[in-house]
Amino acid sequence: MTETPNVRQTVIPRPAAQPRRLRTFMTRILAGTILPGAGLMLSGRTLAGGLFLSLFVLGIVASALTAIAIGPTKAAILVATNPTLLIPLAIAAGFFILLLIASLIWTADLNWPSSAGRTKKILAGLTAFLLIAALIAPTARAMQYVFITSNLVGNVFSASAPKGKEVGIGKDPWAGIPHVNVLLVGSDAQKDRPGVRTDSIMMASIDAQTGDTLLVSIPRNLENAPFPSSSPLAKIHPNGFRCKEECLLNEVWTEGEEHAHLYPGDPRPGLTALKESISEITGLTPDYSVVIDMKSFQALVNAMGGVDINVKHRIPIGGEVANGNIVPGSIKGWIEPGVQHLDGYHAMWYARGRATTDDYNRTARQRCMVNALVKQVDPWTMIDRFPQVAAVINEHIHTDVPQDHLPAWADLVEKMQKGKIRSFGLNASNTNVANPDYQHIREMIQASMFGQPLPTPTYTDGRAVPPAFRSRPTPSPTPENSTSTSSTTTPAPATPIEDATDTDAAAAC
Numbered sequence: 476m477t478e479t480p481n482v483r484q485t486v487i488p489r490p491a492a493q494p495r496r497l498r499t500f501m502t503r504i505l506a507g508t509i510l511p512g513a514g515l516m517l518s519g520r521t522l523a524g525g526l527f528l529s530l531f532v533l534g535i536v537a538s539a540l541t542a543i544a545i546g547p548t549k550a551a552i553l554v555a556t557n558p559t560l561l562i563p564l565a566i567a568a569g570f571f572i573l574l575l576i577a578s579l580i581w582t583a584d585l586n587w588p589s590s591a592g593r594t595k596k597i598l599a600g601l602t603a604f605l606l607i608a609a610l611i612a613p614t615a616r617a618m619q620y621v622f623i624t625s626n627l628v629g630n631v632f633s634a635s636a637p638k639g640k641e642v643g644i645g646k647d648p649w650a651g652i653p654h655v656n657v658l659l660v661g662s663d664a665q666k667d668r669p670g671v672r673t674d675s676i677m678m679a680s681i682d683a684q685t686g687d688t689l690l691v692s693i694p695r696n697l698e699n700a701p702f703p704s705s706s707p708l709a710k711i712h713p714n715g716f717r718c719k720e721e722c723l724l725n726e727v728w729t730e731g732e733e734h735a736h737l738y739p740g741d742p743r744p745g746l747t748a749l750k751e752s753i754s755e756i757t758g759l760t761p762d763y764s765v766v767i768d769m770k771s772f773q774a775l776v777n778a779m780g781g782v783d784i785n786v787k788h789r790i791p792i793g794g795e796v797a798n799g800n801i802v803p804g805s806i807k808g809w810i811e812p813g814v815q816h817l818d819g820y821h822a823m824w825y826a827r828g829r830a831t832t833d834d835y836n837r838t839a840r841q842r843c844m845v846n847a848l849v850k851q852v853d854p855w856t857m858i859d860r861f862p863q864v865a866a867v868i869n870e871h872i873h874t875d876v877p878q879d880h881l882p883a884w885a886d887l888v889e890k891m892q893k894g895k896i897r898s899f900g901l902n903a904s905n906t907n908v909a910n911p912d913y914q915h916i917r918e919m920i921q922a923s924m925f926g927q928p929l930p931t932p933t934y935t936d937g938r939a940v941p942p943a944f945r946s947r948p949t950p951s952p953t954p955e956n957s958t959s960t961s962s963t964t965t966p967a968p969a970t971p972i973e974d975a976t977d978t979d980a981a982a983a984c
Contacts, residue, residue, distance in 0.1 A: 729745060
């Protein structure tokens with residue numbers, strides 16, 4: 476029997492596992508953060524990493540195509556102003572971020588530098604923590620903005636469009652619409668008196684193609700305010716808003732509320748009555764309206780970070796007038812002339828103070844304030860201050876701009892910032908507020924809109940009427956400071972009224 480020779484079997488040893496290095500860990504987790512899924516693919520998990528990367532690329536491509544089709548700004552506004560799109564997209568984006576965080580944790584586990592020293596392990600853990608935190612912090616902020624925006628759009632903006640006003644959603648949503656008229660109302664409701672008093676009334680007529688805007692200031696003390704024949708109040712006041720005592724324009728809102736039964740189903744009959752009267756006064760039909768509680772104006776300006784204004788004349792803070800004289804000690808301070816950055820408190824008094832001037836000078840300053848705020852709106856600042864701005868708007872501002880018109884309005888505001896803003900005020904040099912010639916007012920506004928010379932008012936016999944000046948002097952405090960305790964004050968000559976012709980708002984301010 477032959478013996479089988481011993482055959483030595485050669486055993487090839489398996490290569491020892493390579494130590495996981497810190498450099499590899501850093502490379503792969505950074506790759507997974509910058510390009511979702513890349514870290515997993517580099518770690519050998521190609522299926523999971525490839526699926527995640529595909530979802531990311533698909534989202535980027537869809538966003539890019541949408542932005543190319545309608546423009547990035549319109550795309551963002553379209554999503555932000557449509558809660559039915561915004562909430563689902565936000566939830567989907569949040570879920571994707573959670574998956575991304577999970578993929579980074581998985582990538583970190585697969586590439587953990589177990590053989591590295593303690594210092595390197597601490598560095599690896601700190602890197603992973605910071606990268607994950609960098610994803611969580613902005614995601615949480617974005618989700619906060621999403622729900623603030625959804626709440627704001629639902630509470631402030633109308634769910635349906637005004638009758639007869641349709642806008643598109645294409646590259647030119649205002650095609651075929653020559654002008655957009657917006658009634659701007661500053662209300663001055665007080666606990667000790669019923670109804671809403673319209674402290675400030677302006678009409679903004681915006682050229683929908685160029686963005687050029689005419690701001691028309693309308694005195695709140697106009698008498699005999701007319702109503703169109705279609706208005707229910709025209710049956711009560713066929714010859715204008717009149718009563719035993721003087722009935723002023725700023726009381727039309729209250730008149731509408733007191734006759735709410737004439738506006739069945741209308742949640743804001745006072746505003747509707749005011750819009751009807753303003754359309755008859757100006758010849759411009761308000762397409763939209765914005766109403767702001769003047770007491771909240773201070774908070775709004777603060778939320779926007781203040782406003783830059785060129786103060787032309789010294790403006791009092793506070794001040795009471797009795798029998799044509801300023802009550803001693805009632806002026807608490809002054810806004811001095813010159814270019815100034817005003818906070819909300821001083822901006823409010825710039826727009827409202829009239830102890831040493833009058834309503835006409837004040838309305839001119841209000842036009843300057845509107846011009847400054849429109850021109851100074853900065854998207855990045857608004858994003859940073861969005862929660863504060865949204866809180867003020869949500870509580871104190873009402874508008875009938877419908878939700879589905881907001882993308883078109885984003886386009887219009889952009890045009891306004893590039894266009895010219897001109898101003899025209901009805902004042903004592905062109906209007907007799909006690910007995911207004913409304914036909915002449917409409918002619919002046921039309922001339923201002925189209926850059927034509929203003930028509931000259933005439934008497935009934937055809938004679939030209941010379942410019943009128945104030946019938947009362949403007950009260951002035953004593954030459955000392957505002958806290959003077961002098962018992963008497965002397966009325967000073969009136970401050971010159973703003974030019975009756977329309978002017979470039981930036982130049983006039």
